Amino acid sequence: MVHALRYSMIGLLNTGARIVLGGIFVYAGYDKILHPGAFAEAVFNYQLLPDFLINLTAVVLPWLEVTLGVFLLIGIWIPGAAALSTLLLTIFTTAMLFNFARGLDISCGCFPTSASEGSMTIWTILRDAVFLLPAGYLFVTTFFAMPVVGPRSPQKQEI
Numbered sequence: 223m224v225h226a227l228r229y230s231m232i233g234l235l236n237t238g239a240r241i242v243l244g245g246i247f248v249y250a251g252y253d254k255i256l257h258p259g260a261f262a263e264a265v266f267n268y269q270l271l272p273d274f275l276i277n278l279t280a281v282v283l284p285w286l287e288v289t290l291g292v293f294l295l296i297g298i299w300i301p302g303a304a305a306l307s308t309l310l311l312t313i314f315t316t317a318m319l320f321n322f323a324r325g326l327d328i329s330c331g332c333f334p335t336s337a338s339e340g341s342m343t344i345w346t347i348l349r350d351a352v353f354l355l356p357a358g359y360l361f362v363t364t365f366f367a368m369p370v371v372g373p374r375s376p377q378k379q380e381i
Contacts, residue, residue: 239356244294251287264331304364308357
C-alpha cells in the first residue's frame with residue numbers, strides 16, 4: 223500500500239511539473255513567434271551573442287520553446303524535454319543574473335517581448351529561477367529516481 227501511494231504521488235508530481243513547465247514554454251514561445259522583431263531586440267540587448275546569431279536565435283528559440291512545451295504537455299519524449307527545458311531555464315536565468323550584475327537596464331524578453339514589460343529586476347530573476355524547481359524535479363525523477371516497486375511488479379523467479 224505504501225509503495226502504491228508513493229508511486230501515485232510521484233506520478234502526480236511529475237504530471238504537475240510537466241503541465242506547469244509545458245504551459246510556461248508554450249506561453250513564452252507563442253508571444254515570441256508573434257513578435258520576432260521585438261524578441262530579436264531583446265536578445266540583442268543582452269549583449270551575449272555575436273550579431274550573426276541574434277536573428278537566428280530570435281527565430282529558432284521560440285519554436286523550440288513551443289515544441290518543448292507541447293511535448294511536456296502531452297507527455298511524449300519526456301527525457302529529452304526534461305533535459306532541454308532544464309538546460310534552457312538554467313541558461314536564461316544565468317543570462318539574466320549576468321546582465322543584472324552588469325547593471326544593464328534591459329527588459330527580460332521572457333513573456334511579453336515588448337519593452338512594456340519594463341526593466342529586469344531581482345523579482346524577474348527570482349520568478350524565472352522558481353521555474354527551475356519543477357524543471358529540476360522533473361529532470362531528477364526522469365534520470366535519477368529509483369524505480370518504485372509496486373504491488374503488481376513482476377517478481378524474479380528462482381530456478
